[in-house]
Amino acid sequence: VVDQIKLWQLEMDRIRATDGYLFSEFKNFDEYKDVSTYAKELGVLLYENPGKRKFVSTLAGSQQIVEFVKRRNQKHRSSAN
Amino acid sequence: MPKATRGVLIECDPSIKALIVNIDSSQHNIILDELDDTHLMIHPSMVEVVKQKLNKMLAENTYNPNEEAAKATGK
Numbered sequence: 001v002v003d004q005i006k007l008w009q010l011e012m013d014r015i016r017a018t019d020g021y022l023f024s025e026f027k028n029f030d031e032y033k034d035v036s037t038y039a040k041e042l043g044v045l046l047y048e049n050p051g052k053r054k055f056v057s058t059l060a061g062s063q064q065i066v067e068f069v070k071r072r073n074q075k076h077r078s079s080a081n
Numbered sequence: 082m083p084k085a086t087r088g089v090l091i092e093c094d095p096s097i098k099a100l101i102v103n104i105d106s107s108q109h110n111i112i113l114d115e116l117d118d119t120h121l122m123i124h125p126s127m128v129e130v131v132k133q134k135l136n137k138m139l140a141e142n143t144y145n146p147n148e149e150a151a152k153a154t155g156k
Contacts, residue, residue: 015135016092022114022122025084035083046090049116056090056122069083 020046021062024054031072038068088113088122095119097135104134 026032044061105111
């Protein structure tokens with residue numbers, strides 16, 4: 001009986017909640033890979049799911065990621081011209 | 082342009098995840114994304130609600146010796 005209560009307490013302890021931003025709807029895998037790699041290098045990547053092309057960054061890291069995406073897309077557009 | 086959605090990343094056991102999915106099923110106003118078996122993205126304002134409901138559900142599943150004693154004497 002005591003073991004069972006301990007188990008539930010352990011399960012509650014095992015829940016982790018972290019504020020962040022979910023990045024999704026990438027155009028293709030290249031875009032996902034570039035941006036998630038950037039987030040990883042910055043050290044702000046909390047979670048990644050390449051199969052679904054989704055990742056979660058810290059709250060603080062999100063702005064830099066958005067700026068990176070803008071720069072990346074600009075570069076890709078100019079190289080296409 | 083990829084989409085960026087503000088939320089709270091929850092990391093937990095599959096059993097706890099199933100409970101959160103269950104809590105969400107009545108109104109669908111908690112979960113933003115079911116990422117995998119052990120990860121969920123939930124609405125920032127719903128963290129406290131989830132915590133309270135989980136605590137209640139887990140307490141209901143905990144053995145209560147007084148209840149058992151009452152049942153035993155009732156026989």
